[in-house]
Amino acid sequence: MTSSARDYDLAGDVPIEKKMDVSRALDVGFVRLTLVLAGFAGIILIWVIVQTTEAALPAMQQFGLGFLVTSRWNPVENIYGILPQIYGSLMTSLVALIFAIPLGIGTAIFLTEDFAPKWITAPIGFAIELIVAIPSVVLGLWGIFVLIPAVRPLFRAMNQTLGWIPLFGGPAPRGPSLLLVAMVLGIMISPIIISITRSTLESLPRSLREGALALGATRWEAILTVMIPAGLSGIVSSIMLALGRALGETMVAAMLSGNANRINISLLQPGSTITALIASQFGEAGRFQVSALMYAGVVLMVLTLLINIVAEIIIRKFQNLEQ
Known part of the structure; x- marks a missing residue:
């Protein structure tokens, strides 16, 4: 084959070097485009933080860090504090994880470790995606009209038998409560844990499972001592992402x-959360009250940022252990 023949592709009409130049240009253009889009997303994030902080400055200057440890919220006297909302946000999110982690990881194991028949895997996956698609306001209505009447006898029994424990004490429960919020949040965030954990387990080499079984491990021993530790960084990522979703639910x-x-x-x-406070009072708020609500939003962003930082540290630690 002559050099001129080698310089053209099979079609014989486009030089190979020219095609390589076009492909290289497309690659460079795509990299630059993604860089611009990533920078644009960062700019939007910074803009939101700056604007929110600017709107919250009057309340920050007025109350300082006392805003975080004060329980009084009085728009008439312009006295504000969100300690009850911080407590409610953290408690509902953590209790939601208690519900969602076993459900999410257990369902992921059921779907990936050949426990589920093939004909039922697709319907369960569709149902999980359907839960994600349900609007939160619909889940709220379901909680009011279906879940409250269903769990009221259970809550009262818990109050009567475990009332000596502060977490279950107080008057007989009648309706809305922090535990009810946590239960619904657990349902909402479980698909996040299921999807990411399932993808993590499916991406692990089958040789890990087969090697454990070959060494005499039982099926559950292989799952608990080999598969779960190998995919721990992905599982922790799903849990932290679900926690952030629970904190931001309104x-x-x-x-x-x-x-x-x-x-x-x-x-x-009954209690309250930061997001519930903002949603319930923003529409009728005066100028200074809006600043206080913006301050509450800044606190929520800081909490979410701290959770993401802790999550990144934990994930890197587990990734180092895996290596």
Whole structure:
């Protein structure tokens, strides 16, 4: 084959070097485009943070860090504090994880470790995606009209038998409560844990499982001592992502928490969250109250940022252990 023949592709009409130049140009252009889009996303994030902080400055200057440790919220006297909302946000999110982690990891194992028949895997996956697609306001209505009547006898039994424990004490529960919010949030965030954990387990080499079984491990021993530790970084990522989703949920918290501006240690009593406070009061807020609500939003962003930082540290630690 002559050099001129080698310089053309099979079609014989386009020089190979020219095609390589076009392909290289497309690659460079795509890299630059993604860089611009990533920078644009970062700019939007910084813009949101700056604008929110600027709107919150009057309240920050007025209350300082006392805003975080004060329980009084009085728009008439312009006295504001969000300690009950911080407590409610953290408690509902953590309790939601208690519900969602076993459900999410257990479902992921059921779907990936050949426990589920092939004909049922697709319907379960579709149902998980359907839960994600349900609007939160619909879940809030379901909680009011279906879940509250269903769990009220259970909550009252817990209150009567475990009332000596502060988390289940207080008057007999009647309706909205922090535990109710946590239950619905657990349902909402479980698909996140299921999807990411399932993808993590499916991406692991089958040789890990087969090697453990060949060495005499039982099926569950292979899952618990080999597969789960090998995919721990992905599982932790899913849990932290679900925690961030729970902290930022608005409608469910606003509809089911009771919006009580006080700290109730008991999960069976009404409470409030930062997102519920903002949603319920922003529409009728005056100028200074809007600044206080923006301050609450800044606090929520800081909490989410701290959670993401902790998550990144934990994930890197587990990745180092895996290596």
